[in-house]
Amino acid sequence: MSRVEAISADEWEKIDQVIAKYRGRHGSLIPVLKEGQDICGYLPKEVQRRIAAGLHLSPSQVYGVVSFYAFFTTVPRGKHIIRVCLGTACYVKGSQQILERLEQDLGLKVGGITKDRKYSLEAVRCLGCCSLAPAIVVDDDTHALVEPAEAVRIVRSYE
Amino acid sequence: MQTMTSEQLQEIKKRTTSDLSLHEGGIRAKINLHMGTCGIAAGAKKLQALILRNMEEKGIRDIRMIHSGCAGLCSREPMVTIESPGLPPVKYCDLNEEKIQEIFDRHVVNGEIVAAYALAVEEHPAEVTTREKPVLPDNVSRLNEIPFFKHQVLWALRNRGLIDAENIDEAIANDAYFGLAKVLSSMTPEQVIEEVKTSGLRGRGGAGFPTGSKWEEGRRYSSFPKYVICNGDEGDPGAFMDRSVLESDPHAVLEGMIICGFAVGAHQGYIYVRAEYPLAIQRLNVAIEKARSYGLLGKNILGSGFDFDIGIYPGAGAFVCGESTALMYSLEGKRGMPRIKPPRSTEAGLWGQPTVLNNVETFANVPAILRNGGKWFASIGTKGSKGTKVFALAGTVKNVGLVEVPMGTMLRTIVYDIGGGVSGKRKFKAIQIGGPSGACLPTSLLDTEIDFDSLDAAGAMMGSGGLVVMNDSTCMVDTARFFTDFSVDESCGKCVPCRVGMKLMLNILNRIAAGKGAMEDIGLLERLGRHIKESSHCGLGKSAPNPVLSTIRYFREEYEAHIQEKRCPALVCTDLIAFRVNADKCKMCGLCKKACPTEAITWEKKTPAVINPEKCIRCRSCIQACTFWAIE
Numbered sequence: 001m002s003r004v005e006a007i008s009a010d011e012w013e014k015i016d017q018v019i020a021k022y023r024g025r026h027g028s029l030i031p032v033l034k035e036g037q038d039i040c041g042y043l044p045k046e047v048q049r050r051i052a053a054g055l056h057l058s059p060s061q062v063y064g065v066v067s068f069y070a071f072f073t074t075v076p077r078g079k080h081i082i083r084v085c086l087g088t089a090c091y092v093k094g095s096q097q098i099l100e101r102l103e104q105d106l107g108l109k110v111g112g113i114t115k116d117r118k119y120s121l122e123a124v125r126c127l128g129c130c131s132l133a134p135a136i137v138v139d140d141d142t143h144a145l146v147e148p149a150e151a152v153r154i155v156r157s158y159e
Numbered sequence: 160m161q162t163m164t165s166e167q168l169q170e171i172k173k174r175t176t177s178d179l180s181l182h183e184g185g186i187r188a189k190i191n192l193h194m195g196t197c198g199i200a201a202g203a204k205k206l207q208a209l210i211l212r213n214m215e216e217k218g219i220r221d222i223r224m225i226h227s228g229c230a231g232l233c234s235r236e237p238m239v240t241i242e243s244p245g246l247p248p249v250k251y252c253d254l255n256e257e258k259i260q261e262i263f264d265r266h267v268v269n270g271e272i273v274a275a276y277a278l279a280v281e282e283h284p285a286e287v288t289t290r291e292k293p294v295l296p297d298n299v300s301r302l303n304e305i306p307f308f309k310h311q312v313l314w315a316l317r318n319r320g321l322i323d324a325e326n327i328d329e330a331i332a333n334d335a336y337f338g339l340a341k342v343l344s345s346m347t348p349e350q351v352i353e354e355v356k357t358s359g360l361r362g363r364g365g366a367g368f369p370t371g372s373k374w375e376e377g378r379r380y381s382s383f384p385k386y387v388i389c390n391g392d393e394g395d396p397g398a399f400m401d402r403s404v405l406e407s408d409p410h411a412v413l414e415g416m417i418i419c420g421f422a423v424g425a426h427q428g429y430i431y432v433r434a435e436y437p438l439a440i441q442r443l444n445v446a447i448e449k450a451r452s453y454g455l456l457g458k459n460i461l462g463s464g465f466d467f468d469i470g471i472y473p474g475a476g477a478f479v480c481g482e483s484t485a486l487m488y489s490l491e492g493k494r495g496m497p498r499i500k501p502p503r504s505t506e507a508g509l510w511g512q513p514t515v516l517n518n519v520e521t522f523a524n525v526p527a528i529l530r531n532g533g534k535w536f537a538s539i540g541t542k543g544s545k546g547t548k549v550f551a552l553a554g555t556v557k558n559v560g561l562v563e564v565p566m567g568t569m570l571r572t573i574v575y576d577i578g579g580g581v582s583g584k585r586k587f588k589a590i591q592i593g594g595p596s597g598a599c600l601p602t603s604l605l606d607t608e609i610d611f612d613s614l615d616a617a618g619a620m621m622g623s624g625g626l627v628v629m630n631d632s633t634c635m636v637d638t639a640r641f642f643t644d645f646s647v648d649e650s651c652g653k654c655v656p657c658r659v660g661m662k663l664m665l666n667i668l669n670r671i672a673a674g675k676g677a678m679e680d681i682g683l684l685e686r687l688g689r690h691i692k693e694s695s696h697c698g699l700g701k702s703a704p705n706p707v708l709s710t711i712r713y714f715r716e717e718y719e720a721h722i723q724e725k726r727c728p729a730l731v732c733t734d735l736i737a738f739r740v741n742a743d744k745c746k747m748c749g750l751c752k753k754a755c756p757t758e759a760i761t762w763e764k765k766t767p768a769v770i771n772p773e774k775c776i777r778c779r780s781c782i783q784a785c786t787f788w789a790i791e
Contacts, residue, residue, distance in 0.1 A: 070476030087396030131233025
């Protein structure tokens with residue numbers, strides 16, 4: 001990873017607004033973290049600390065939740081997020097090979113981000129479109145019945 | 160917010176039914192686009208744009224276009240159903256822009272069925288009475304004659320692909336909220352529970368706990384507030400029933416929850432849905448809003464004085480949150496780690512209060528039980544399992560999709576009659592049922608009945624209903640490794656047997672797949688698996704060894720081949736493949752050369768192919784391309 005980009009003043013302000021919106025409500029940590037991640041793209045330590053202080057929780061409680069759920073990430077994500085489905089139906093139809101080919105082509109490992117920060121590659125457990133296996137999702141678009149070579153072409157079409 | 164009465168509900172039904180009828184509504188055609196997640200991924204949005212463009216260019220306004228959910232046969236998406244006067248509804252499948260253009264011009268505009276693209280025609284029960292029975296064309300099959308549909312009984316999925324999921328009036332026209340109206344106007348909570356008990360409904364989330372008994376327990380505790388939770392955290396890889404139900408018929412789930420709330424004495428419900436299902440969340444949001452504006456949700460429902468409201472809570476990506484106590488911790492904003500029972504959730508669940516949690520499909524079954532009576536529901540099924548069960552049929556099978564069959568149906572019927580058998584030239588090897596908690600069953604067990612108890616006896620589990628068909632190119636050791644890896648990843652880490660034990664099992668499986676296993680390893684896996692099942696706290700740990708134990712039980716010879724002969728019979732475990740062409744088996748077709756990404760294969764016409772080991776990256780592309788098993 002190149003460097004962790006600082007959170008801008010504007011983003012801090014939005015985070016504080018989210019905290020204020022949920023403060024005092026039961027069980028609001030997960031929604032706050034979700035909205036926080038939507039604002040910054042990820043949840044670095046500083047953001048987790050701010051949320052902990054804002055919701056009167058200990059930083060360890062917040063980190064405990066962040067590290068527990070697959071949805072949260074503490075490293076920055078690329079401009080385009082590629083998710084390769086490794087659910088059962090996709091797996092028996094060869095999605096592991098798609099993943100390996102993409103790793104090779106993009107020069108990264110699962111969970112990583114390309115040097116130019118354009119792509120990050122993630123493996124997910126079942127997107128629920130088993131009928132279209134093997135499936136990959138780039139940003140919000142689901143691509144069905146993908147061959148390894150085609151997967152590379154699809155991903156590269158996202159500039 | 161208005162207060163609606165049962166009479167007004169009837170009026171809406173009557174009005175909408177006549178609006179929807181082509182005859183009375185003055186509509187030229189009704190185009191029903193099946194836009195579930197599967198349809199959209201297959202390109203349904205492009206078709207939608209094209210139809211809209213056509214309507215605008217040609218100035219056609221008397222067309223009613225609706226967006227319903229998945230029609231069930233996902234592998235033939237995108238699909239549309241078109242109704243026009245004098246013709247039966249026609250389902251078209253495998254569409255693209257060219258085909259839909261032709262269908263638009265010929266069927267929608269000129270009222271002529273395009274037989275070449277049609278999957279089938281259906282008979283329309285509602286319209287037949289209002290005018291002459293339509294003449295069914297000879298060259299198109301009837302929907303109820305197609306094996307995929309013939310064996311299905313649609314109860315939980317009764318509205319699939321039929322109604323516009325975002326239009327509450329259409330749901331009401333198809334009897335939504337009439338079960339609730341009956342309950343609120345003429346039944347006591349005890350009678351509701353009795354009816355559900357009579358129906359014999361068991362939880363569709365996997366374990367099969369009797370729903371009526373759970374509600375009864377929830378009612379017994381007199382600590383308030385109480386909660387109702389709908390578990391839509393469908394985490395099993397290979398399962399997508401709940402997604403489809405939520406996308407195509409959200410009101411059935413809401414109605415089931417309100418009835419449950421009335422029966423147990425709760426006034427607040429939550430639906431916990433996977434964050435991976437954005438469309439389901441969107442449709443639920445719309446449904447809740449509409450139900451509130453109709454006075455079917457909120458204060459004084461249907462003028463009965465009963466209050467109930469529902470909130471949606473998107474999950475954050477943790478398989479273990481499908482476990483009820485973990486899900487409740489997650490709702491409270493904590494790490495989703497299961498706790499030891501007792502107390503059961505019905506005594507102390509969310510925020511320590513009595514909570515009744517059921518699965519999406521369970522709730523979807525409730526309204527019809529109250530409308531038609533528990534006896535009606537119990538009329539089909541087996542001794543211990545009543546009603547129907549929805550399965551997500553996927554993997555290497557011809558017809559992939561969502562199927563609903565009566566309990567007691569044979570697995571063979573699902574794979575061969577409904578699924579159409581194994582796709583391509585491969586042979587059936589196993590069927591995986593129940594996801595990471597379930598098992599791989601071989602051909603010899605295809606005559607097992609779908610039933611909570613008989614699956615249990617086979618070492619499998621109903622699970623939430625994922626069915627993945629595997630052909631002979633699937634390695635059972637690798638499959639066991641895949642699920643074990645999944646469980647290791649998703650174990651919450653709270654109790655030792657699951658956290659450490661599963662990791663140990665994974666290490667052993669890795670060793671076997673690498674050709675470094677010993678024969679003792681098989682016994683060791685079996686012993687470890689038994690211990691983990693006996694000593695884990697929650698359902699995840701208690702069932703996590705099932706994939707390994709079942710593959711050893713039914714496919715022991717594959718483990719032995721990996722260990723003794725250092726050979727992977729299905730050619731999956733790359734450490735055990737030589738990547739060499741067997742010249743005797745090679746048919747010299749050159750498919751492997753085309754598939755190779757690194758140009759490691761040399762091949763000329765009429766000579767067997769040769770793999771250059773220096774260039775080969777062992778990616779298995781050639782093995783998948785070769786239909787003659789010529790690569791060893």
